[in-house]
Amino acid sequence: MLDNILHKGSLKPYNLSYNELIYLLALEDKESCEKLFQAAYSVKLKEVGNKVNLRGLIEMSNICAKDCFYCGIRKSNANVERFQLDKESILRMANWAYEQNYGSVVLQAGEIESKKNSDLIEDLVQNISKIGDGSLGITLSLGEQSWDTYQRWLDAGAHRYLLRIESSTPELYHKLHPQDHSYERRVECLKILTKIGFQTGTGVLIGVPNQTLENLANDILFFKAMNIGMIGMGPYLPHIDTPLGKDIQLTSEYSEKQLTLGLKMIATTRLFLHDVNIASTTALQALANNGRELGLLAGANVIMPNVTDTQYRKNYQLYAQKPAINENSEQSRDNLTKSIQSIGEEINWGVRGDAPHYSK
Ligand code: 5AD
Numbered sequence: 001m002l003d004n005i006l007h008k009g010s011l012k013p014y015n016l017s018y019n020e021l022i023y024l025l026a027l028e029d030k031e032s033c034e035k036l037f038q039a040a041y042s043v044k045l046k047e048v049g050n051k052v053n054l055r056g057l058i059e060m061s062n063i064c065a066k067d068c069f070y071c072g073i074r075k076s077n078a079n080v081e082r083f084q085l086d087k088e089s090i091l092r093m094a095n096w097a098y099e100q101n102y103g104s105v106v107l108q109a110g111e112i113e114s115k116k117n118s119d120l121i122e123d124l125v126q127n128i129s130k131i132g133d134g135s136l137g138i139t140l141s142l143g144e145q146s147w148d149t150y151q152r153w154l155d156a157g158a159h160r161y162l163l164r165i166e167s168s169t170p171e172l173y174h175k176l177h178p179q180d181h182s183y184e185r186r187v188e189c190l191k192i193l194t195k196i197g198f199q200t201g202t203g204v205l206i207g208v209p210n211q212t213l214e215n216l217a218n219d220i221l222f223f224k225a226m227n228i229g230m231i232g233m234g235p236y237l238p239h240i241d242t243p244l245g246k247d248i249q250l251t252s253e254y255s256e257k258q259l260t261l262g263l264k265m266i267a268t269t270r271l272f273l274h275d276v277n278i279a280s281t282t283a284l285q286a287l288a289n290n291g292r293e294l295g296l297l298a299g300a301n302v303i304m305p306n307v308t309d310t311q312y313r314k315n316y317q318l319y320a321q322k323p324a325i326n327e328n329s330e331q332s333r334d335n336l337t338k339s340i341q342s343i344g345e346e347i348n349w350g351v352r353g354d355a356p357h358y359s360k
Contacts, residue, residue: 064110
């Protein structure tokens with residue numbers, strides 16, 4: 001049964017049924033999981049080779065208007081010292097990423113909708129677009145915004161946008177967010193982003209309380225239905241200062257379970273969608289030292305090394321055990337380069353690294 005499903009999934013994209021997706025996500029024994037990861041890795045090799053695309057991540061600000069029940073920088077968390085990097089620092093970090101030959105950067109921050117913020121981002125993107133004669137890729141991860149704002153940022157020179165749906169099941173979405181956080185608006189934002197010409201990325205929390213494997217299978221179908229070319233998703237990790245995380249103990253059993261589910265979700269998504277970019281996210285690394293490498297071996301092909309100055313990292317903790325908060329960007333780079341080589345993968349230096357999905 002398993003071999004048949006893996007073979008079927010490997011043949012061509014979208015070749016698995018809803019029930020088969022659930023079957024894969026439900027695998028428990030180590031040997032079966034390994035088979036799934038290997039099948040997904042083979043599909044990845046065929047689509048994008050053993051090459052890892054890098055995005056230097058700049059965590060610009062932890063000021064957030066949202067109050068998501070799972071997130072450590074939610075508005076109501078008074079234990080966070082809020083910061084906003086100034087323009088010069090952000091440009092310095094973007095330049096550093098360019099000099100390291102990372103090929104692209106991501107500007108990420110808490111969600112702020114204001115004219116001032118739109119202007120700031122527009123100005124930043126215009127300046128970053130000039131780095132390397134426009135060769136540095138620019139991804140934004142700045143939440144829900146108006147059509148007009150998205151358009152301005154696109155016109156300024158950004159070309160990718162990440163906005164996780166967090167869960168594509170409205171009932172679960174509403175359990176994870178306060179009443180006034182609209183599922184419909186989030187979907188609408190994803191549609192606008194794609195419509196105006198962004199390469200749009202989305203993703204979900206994996207293993208969040210109240211989530212079923214059916215929910216996760218539907219998430220994968222959602223990626224297809226929305227014609228998504230970039231996936232960024234990681235295991236849920238409890239944060240002590242949040243309503244959802246305050247009573248969850250991060251035991252070794254819990255970590256192990258979250259890590260395996262995260263890897264199964266990456267592998268199943270690769271086996272279903274084939275030609276997309278999938279990030280091996282920092283949340284995997286939080287669960288195991290080699291978590292990001294395991295993600296690559298389960299079918300992911302993108303890594304986002306942090307290029308934010310060390311002093312700010314501790315205040316950008318979305319979840320417990322955020323790795324590398326005391327590391328500087330040089331150390332992050334060196335550790336990453338070594339660990340990628342150690343698993344027989346290579347870094348795609350100096351390229352934007354678009355998913356093949358977009359050239360089809
Ligand atoms: N565990 C894992 N991921 C989280 N995120 C926020 N809080 C957590 C958490 N507790 C993720 C969300 C968000 C991204 C920037 O970080 O999916 O979209």
